[in-house]
Amino acid sequence: MSVTSPAERDELNRLLQQAGRNDQKAFAELYRRTSSKLFGVCLRMLHDRGEAEEVLQETYTTVWRRAASFDSAKASAITWLVTLSRNKAIDRLRQHREETLDDPAKLNETVDDQPTPAAGAETSQEYRRLQQCLEELEPQQQSSVREAFFTGATYNELAARCKVPLGTMKSWIRRSLMQLRTCLDQ
């Protein structure tokens, strides 16, 4: 994605801060620059274009209302935005997960489960570092962490998908998280 350069990050931070001061033009520009990314995130989790559109709309209406609370010292704008869209998408999944998961038709729009960055996507230094740390995990654990992150599935759902007991899934993920923390915080 294009926000890998520090200049672009700063620019997004600035736009979000301006949106926080009710600058509609900055908000529109922020949408123009980030909506494709956030829509990709929503679509990946929800597998349904209509739902992803609704969540995207909820995300940006929340962005507009909460932009004033954005603090660039705590997170970059793009992290703040992606987090917000993921949270909205996960909330949506939890609300009616049965329909979404049990309806095979809804899986048609699945974005390919890319183990590597999408073609043409530039990755950040942070991503490459995380990738290195992920590769140190057991293959099954690594794929569980990815599956969890990209699909927003609960422990229960992950265990069912991987056909392992719930306890096993929990310990895979927790062990992975601890290992990642150690690796990343070195």
Add this chain to the structure above:
Amino acid sequence: MNTPLEDGQNLRYAEYVLGVLDADMRAEVAREVAVSDEAATAVALWQRRLLPLADTIGEVTPAPYVWARIQDALQLEAPARVTPRTGFWDNLQLWRWLGIGATAVAAALLVVVSLPRPTPVPAVANAGYMASTIQQDNGSAGWTATMDLEHARMVVVPATPVAFEQGRAPELWLIPAGGKPISVGMIDREKPTTLALDPALLAQLGPTAVLAVSVEPIGGSPTGQPTGAVIGKGAIGAAPNAGDRVALTGRGQADRTRV
């Protein structure tokens, strides 16, 4: 830097960021984050660690009506100030712009449509979008409609709220050239309406068809054909692929909308 809170049993901030908690646990952590700086910091740290995974998610451009809905929901100033990124955004701006000063723009439209075009705009050949401004008899735009062909959906956004008498509501029709009106569905006077387009309707969409709005009982026309006054009409314009010049309907349709 590990805070003591994160260590030992306490990985739930990480689990929250990863997204594996169930609804109740999520809500619990969210509440904690809202009231405790320590929890908020722990969550922010995990976001910084894990969010780079999102780098690998490909970008997908949302349909232009999403921005229109956001503007509508927030009651932001129209016209849309989103600047073009792809060819279609040009079109979006165009149709919103059309929605504002339709009468004044009609002449300019005719100039645009009479530019030399080697081939007619294919009806549904380019998977993408079509757009229409449904003008009222007084020349002002009543609704703007965007059709997402690939996903068989139409979003109809009111430009200016139209008054209806008690018990009456607007119904949208698709009128194929020389054909009978086909009901698309009831639409809202004030809010955007999303309508599914069945294959029969999709097949009729194109620059030779017209959209029209009639006044009907709340539940829709009882006969399957318009029973009340037709209060607005609009030609359908094919949206070109990115980078193409804006394509509009032929002169005939542009004229017809003014009838």
